[in-house]
Amino acid sequence: MILAVAIGTLTFQGCKKDKLPDVNDNELITTLRLKFVNNANAADVKLVTWRDLDGDGGAAPVIDPLNLKASATYSVSVDAILDESKTPAADIKADVLEENFDHLLVYAPSTGLNLTFSNFDKDKNNLPVGLTATGTTGAANTGTLKITLRHQPDVKNGTFAPGSTDVESIFPVTIAN
Amino acid sequence: MFFLKHYWCLAFFILLNTNNLYSQECNFILFGTIKDANSKEVLPGASIKLIGAKQQTITEVDGHYHLESLCNQLYTIEISFIGFDTKTQKVNINGKTELNINLFPNPKALNEVVITREKIKETTVQTRSVLSGMDLEQTKGLSLGEALKKIPGLSSLQTGPSISKPAIHGMHSNRVLIYNAGVRQEGQQWGAEHAPEIDPLIANQIIVLKGASAVAYGSDAIAGVILVEPQALSFGTGTRGAINLIAGTNNRQGLANLNLENAGLKSNNWAYRAYFTSQVAGNSKTPNYYLKNTGYNQVNGAFLLGYQKNKLSTELYASTFNSNLGVFSGAQIGSTLDLQNSIDGIRPIPRADFSYEIGRPYQSVTHNIIKFKSFYSLNPKSKLALQYSFQQNNREEFDQVRGAADKSYQLRFELSTHNLDFHLEHKIGENIAGKIGTNTIVQQNFYDGRFLVPFFNSIAPGVYVIEKYTKKNFQIEAGLRYDYKYMKARLRENPRVQTSPEITPEFNFSQVSASLGANYQLNSALLANATISKGWRPPSINELFSYGTHQGSGTFEVGDKNLTQESAYNFAAGIKKEQGIFTFDVSGYYNLMNNYIYLKPGKELVLTVRGAYPSFNYVQVDARFSGIDFSAAAPLIKNTNLLAKYSTVRAYDRNTGTHLEFIPSDKYSLDAIWNIPGKGKIRETTLDFGVSHTARQSRVLQTQDYSPTPPAYTLFSFDARTNVYINKRPIGFSLTALNLTNKVYRDYLNRFRYYADDVGRNFILRVQIPI
Numbered sequence: 043m044i045l046a047v048a049i050g051t052l053t054f055q056g057c058k059k060d061k062l063p064d065v066n067d068n069e070l071i072t073t074l075r076l077k078f079v080n081n082a083n084a085a086d087v088k089l090v091t092w093r094d095l096d097g098d099g100g101a102a103p104v105i106d107p108l109n110l111k112a113s114a115t116y117s118v119s120v121d122a123i124l125d126e127s128k129t130p131a132a133d134i135k136a137d138v139l140e141e142n143f144d145h146l147l148v149y150a151p152s153t154g155l156n157l158t159f160s161n162f163d164k165d166k167n168n169l170p171v172g173l174t175a176t177g178t179t180g181a182a183n184t185g186t187l188k189i190t191l192r193h194q195p196d197v198k199n200g201t202f203a204p205g206s207t208d209v210e211s212i213f214p215v216t217i218a219n
Numbered sequence: 220m221f222f223l224k225h226y227w228c229l230a231f232f233i234l235l236n237t238n239n240l241y242s243q244e245c246n247f248i249l250f251g252t253i254k255d256a257n258s259k260e261v262l263p264g265a266s267i268k269l270i271g272a273k274q275q276t277i278t279e280v281d282g283h284y285h286l287e288s289l290c291n292q293l294y295t296i297e298i299s300f301i302g303f304d305t306k307t308q309k310v311n312i313n314g315k316t317e318l319n320i321n322l323f324p325n326p327k328a329l330n331e332v333v334i335t336r337e338k339i340k341e342t343t344v345q346t347r348s349v350l351s352g353m354d355l356e357q358t359k360g361l362s363l364g365e366a367l368k369k370i371p372g373l374s375s376l377q378t379g380p381s382i383s384k385p386a387i388h389g390m391h392s393n394r395v396l397i398y399n400a401g402v403r404q405e406g407q408q409w410g411a412e413h414a415p416e417i418d419p420l421i422a423n424q425i426i427v428l429k430g431a432s433a434v435a436y437g438s439d440a441i442a443g444v445i446l447v448e449p450q451a452l453s454f455g456t457g458t459r460g461a462i463n464l465i466a467g468t469n470n471r472q473g474l475a476n477l478n479l480e481n482a483g484l485k486s487n488n489w490a491y492r493a494y495f496t497s498q499v500a501g502n503s504k505t506p507n508y509y510l511k512n513t514g515y516n517q518v519n520g521a522f523l524l525g526y527q528k529n530k531l532s533t534e535l536y537a538s539t540f541n542s543n544l545g546v547f548s549g550a551q552i553g554s555t556l557d558l559q560n561s562i563d564g565i566r567p568i569p570r571a572d573f574s575y576e577i578g579r580p581y582q583s584v585t586h587n588i589i590k591f592k593s594f595y596s597l598n599p600k601s602k603l604a605l606q607y608s609f610q611q612n613n614r615e616e617f618d619q620v621r622g623a624a625d626k627s628y629q630l631r632f633e634l635s636t637h638n639l640d641f642h643l644e645h646k647i648g649e650n651i652a653g654k655i656g657t658n659t660i661v662q663q664n665f666y667d668g669r670f671l672v673p674f675f676n677s678i679a680p681g682v683y684v685i686e687k688y689t690k691k692n693f694q695i696e697a698g699l700r701y702d703y704k705y706m707k708a709r710l711r712e713n714p715r716v717q718t719s720p721e722i723t724p725e726f727n728f729s730q731v732s733a734s735l736g737a738n739y740q741l742n743s744a745l746l747a748n749a750t751i752s753k754g755w756r757p758p759s760i761n762e763l764f765s766y767g768t769h770q771g772s773g774t775f776e777v778g779d780k781n782l783t784q785e786s787a788y789n790f791a792a793g794i795k796k797e798q799g800i801f802t803f804d805v806s807g808y809y810n811l812m813n814n815y816i817y818l819k820p821g822k823e824l825v826l827t828v829r830g831a832y833p834s835f836n837y838v839q840v841d842a843r844f845s846g847i848d849f850s851a852a853a854p855l856i857k858n859t860n861l862l863a864k865y866s867t868v869r870a871y872d873r874n875t876g877t878h879l880e881f882i883p884s885d886k887y888s889l890d891a892i893w894n895i896p897g898k899g900k901i902r903e904t905t906l907d908f909g910v911s912h913t914a915r916q917s918r919v920l921q922t923q924d925y926s927p928t929p930p931a932y933t934l935f936s937f938d939a940r941t942n943v944y945i946n947k948r949p950i951g952f953s954l955t956a957l958n959l960t961n962k963v964y965r966d967y968l969n970r971f972r973y974y975a976d977d978v979g980r981n982f983i984l985r986v987q988i989p990i
Binding site: 138 | 710
């Protein structure tokens with residue numbers, strides 16, 4: 043019987059052996075797009091994109107600068123999280139939204155940058171998600187904004203530390219009058 | 220180990236003799252002549268075995284035998300010879316005792332010439348250790364990698380509690396060949412988290428050959444060879460077998476194992492044995508918390524069928540290994556920041572309760588083997604042997620991904636291996652015996668999903684000759700082998716870009732392996748050996764082509780397709796005493812490795828979408844490995860024996876003088892073993908208290924690791940076993956306690972040491988019921 047099982051499974055399903063499998067990194071995120079809408083002026087919309095199409099290693103990511111007005115309040119949202127290495131591009135934001143209780147977007151302005159975030163959207167456990175937020179600028183200066191998407195299945199507690207990073211993108215920020 | 224096995228005899232003898240223990244010398248001799256009871260002709264080649272002791276011998280040309288180093292006690296000896304009735308006799312040894320025996324011919328037995336002779340005491344020129352008897356029993360329920368840690372010089376590379384990969388003298392993966400029931404195991408050695416796909420419960424002994432063994436076992440065997448050996452089939456014995464039930468408290472493991480031999484079989488020409496193992500284990504527990512997602516389960520089976528008649532002996536073997544292994548959730552990191560936070564204690568260890576559930580990330584591994592082996596005796600001096608095997612390894616890795624419910628594996632490998640070996644065993648005159656043969660391995664690998672290693676095809680033919688010259692107490696063995704390997708890979712030039720052009724790089728590797736060794740029996744108890752050997756290894760596919768992040772390793776691995784073959788020059792010598800009250804085994808080795816391949820931390824960080832990763836590149840350096848393995852046993856007080864073991868390895872980059880990473884630190888252990896023979900229904904009781912100390916690996920520089928190497932630790936263990944006789948059949952009970960004091964520790968060779976403590980106290984209870 044064991045013999046039969048062994049012989050049976052030896053010839054069991056094979057890979058598609060005639061062609062190389064498609065490049066398929068399920069966890070790849072190539073693109074993160076942020077949207078900043080000035081609460082004082084709905085026509086003042088900043089859409090900035092961080093894009094690294096070849097994934098790990100290779101070419102450096104292409105990043106839009108983020109230019110904000112001083113002493114303003116913005117409605118911030120994550121406009122898109124995509125895997126553009128696939129055709130059509132995979133919508134990762136939809137996955138994050140669906141499993142928002144396992145995800146956390148952490149907004150980390152560089153030290154000294156006059157930009158703060160608050161009022162994050164919440165998941166079912168009343169923990170922040172970060173797909174939407176309120177951004178407030180102070181006096182004019184420059185720095186960077188690091189956005190990290192943390193995947194925290196079963197371990198999310200509202201802080202950065204648990205789980206692992208899915209994507210980390212850094213935008214240069216200029217706050218001007 | 221030998222010593223311990225020998226200890227049984229020793230302890231037994233001590234028990235029988237209530238005289239002064241310390242003046243007792245085991246220096247008596249038993250000798251005599253074995254003759255045919257009818258014709259009165261002498262019988263050369265008859266086997267004389269001391270039941271319950273290690274010693275056995277065969278009669279010389281004149282029918283004469285002698286056994287030395289016997290103690291003043293009652294022995295049972297068994298005399299057997301092909302075509303004669305086996306005779307068992309008791310003999311009381313005192314001084315020089317003569318015992319002449321006449322055997323009666325058995326015409327029935329003579330017609331069915333037994334070709335597979337029982338193995339006589341094997342004296343190899345190479346340093347070797349054996350795990351058998353009580354030592355092997357004590358490891359039942361543990362993985363192969365864990366079990367082998369009992370042998371000095373062996374360690375295991377851990378990936379959490381469920382994955383354990385054996386290392387000999389600090390070398391592992393492709394440098395350690397594992398023979399599973401005589402088949403060179405071809406699993407997927409693409410990473411440290413790929414454990415051997417072997418059920419150790421099929422073995423009745425595990426032999427470890429330390430040092431380059433390329434000539435006999437093929438290129439790659441630079442560090443040594445592990446032989447997982449099932450008991451040889453026995454013909455005409457009738458039904459035999461056993462049921463093993465094992466339970467462990469730490470991960471609440473349950474294991475049932477059945478082996479059954481020759482049930483319903485009448486023929487003396489046929490024999491079979493079947494094995495079946497089913498095992499389930501849940502989350503392991505450190506002294507303070509459960510390790511989330513560290514459960515595993517296994518279903519394994521094997522079937523061995525033998526046929527022998529006249530000059531032909533044939534064996535068919537099939538086995539299947541199926542396991543699901545959870546990978547500790549807390550070790551899943553996105554970038555080095557997560558790793559650093561774990562080391563700094565900022566990143567919390569995932570909370571977990573006990574559960575048998577295996578979630579992502581996990582591995583699902585299947586390994587199937589089918590083997591056909593046949594011997595044909597051309598004449599009494601030569602024998603042809605043919606072995607063909609086919610094995611297939613299927614490995615699926617399920618990563619922790621978003622929307623996992625509707626997704627399958629993220630990575631699948633399928634490795635198929637054909638292996639054909641054909642050789643002639645021969646004797647030249649009275650003193651020379653050897654074999655000459657050829658071996659060919661054909662391999663094919665496919666993958667699906669995430670890229671780690673490419674498709675490849677390879678063919679590796681080799682020819683070899685080994686001859687051994689034996690004269691009295693002296694043996695010299697010389698071997699020569701030539702191997703060639705052709706490999707063709709298939710991948711995209713940039714494996715991570717769909718539109719990158721397809722390439723098919725080809726590789727040719729070839730080299731000569733050689734060995735020269737000798738041993739000298741100084742007296743009946745003392746054996747010295749020395750070997751010098753040269754081995755080599757072609758770079759493996761992952762060393763050539765890896766490009767990406769390993770699941771949970773926190774490193775970006777980059778292969779180098781320009782790597783050349785690795786060569787090893789190995790010198791080893793040892794001396795051992797296997798008989799008498801004091802026994803010991805000490806061996807040393809000195810290996811020079813040219814173009815030794817290892818993963819070196821790169822200078823630049825690779826920027827991934829998850830943040831910065833340190834890159835690790837496969838590089839080649841000239842290395843030097845040296846070390847000592849030691850064990851010794853001596854009586855302490857009545858019925859109690861002490862067993863001490865020590866091993867040390869030093870491994871340096873010869874160019875820079877730095878110590879290599881992932882080399883085991885010094886290890887010491889001491890066991891006190893108390894034997895109680897017992898009377899009536901409860902017999903053969905043994906108690907074993909053990910303590911082992913693992914030193915800190917202090918030779919690795921701070922810059923060679925993410926965090927300081929873990930501190931030294933001391934663990935206590937306990938093992939008790941006994942046989943309860945019911946209807947004159949022994950039911951074996953045993954209890955093993957590991958990490959008795961529930962010590963909190965981390966081991967340097969555990970890749971998950973950055974994330975969590977090692978496992979805490981574990982009681983393993985076993986029952987063995989004979990069939």
